[in-house]
Amino acid sequence: MPKLRTVALVAGTALLTRRALRRRIQASPLWPLPTLDPPVSGRPRSRALRLLLAAHETIAEGVVQLRLEGGELPRWEPGAHLDLVLPSGLVRQYSLCGDPADTSSYTVATRLVEDGRGGSREVHEQLAEGMELEVRGPRNRFPLAAAPSYVFVAGGIGITPILPMLRALPDGADWRLLYGGRTRASMPFLEEVRALAGDRLTLVAEDEDGRPDLAALFADAPEGTAVYCCGPEGLTAAVQARLPEGAVLHLERFAPRLSADGNAEFEVELRRSGRTVTVPAGSTVLAAVRRELPDTAYSCEQGFCGTCQQRVLEGEVEHRDELLTDAERADSMLICVSWARSERLVLDL
Structure with a gap:
């Protein structure tokens, strides 16, 4: 099987807000946003901002949400992330999961990684409301592209970049979502996801349901379906292996990709x-x-x-x-x- 690469397609320069997308779909039932060639790899550097940590709250088992407030903040599109510079000097990347129309604050969420390298623990245990933090961005390597239909796959905290995408989809769009996690209690934004997705949602709590049925998820996916996946390596690998012919895969990984050829000394x-x-x-x-x-x-x-x-x-x-x-x-x-x-x-x- 050929090596798949993350596809980053940018549809014009307009923000993919619900209002903008609805205007597009009203203009044509096929929602023909222009498809541009993928940009060159990498992304421009952004200036640093100093923002106030206005809220630090637990929203699921092992997950905290941060709201960072400032003045007129740079705008962002669904799929974008921030670089958060922690007091220790560590830099960590977190997907924006709030409202792109809100230019006075940014919202991110992070899971505590018990055996990680210390960044998530610092966020959970050492950050406090009232602190001033440096952020860089927003930057977007996971933009929402125009497509005839969508399949979204989120694993645990991987729901964070996908949630703004769901909010931005126009009424009448053809889409479905698989949202999985270790337990229901560990899955952030669960009630909002249920309200947004309705019967489009397949919810899989591993302790109750086992592994997700990806074959059923991809059944009858039409040609050109955009598959957006964010989650741990096991999930992204499974999605890659079962991707239906004619679908376009967009990935957001928790860790850097590994070589397809293995590592030689x-x-x-x-x-x-x-x-x-x-x-x-x-x-x-x-x-x-x-x-x-x-x-x-x-x-x-x-x-x-x-x-x-x-x-x-x-x-x-x-x-x-x-x-x-x-x-x-x-x-x-x-x-x-x-x-x-x-x-x-x-x-x-």
């Missing part, structure tokens, strides 16, 4: 430092570099924030990040996630 020369390190299979360039140069900057370790970007002097890179533009990828890489296609890389370190 390679060497990295640190030219300015006069050192060479070996990157074993299953490790990262960042980990190998920091063994020799422990002050090397990094933050998210997922290819989203850009802190660990390094200049590449020689060698071929397999880019696995979600940030760099094509021009930047010509001579640099994010060493937290990207790998080598050649047996050796030379970095300007």
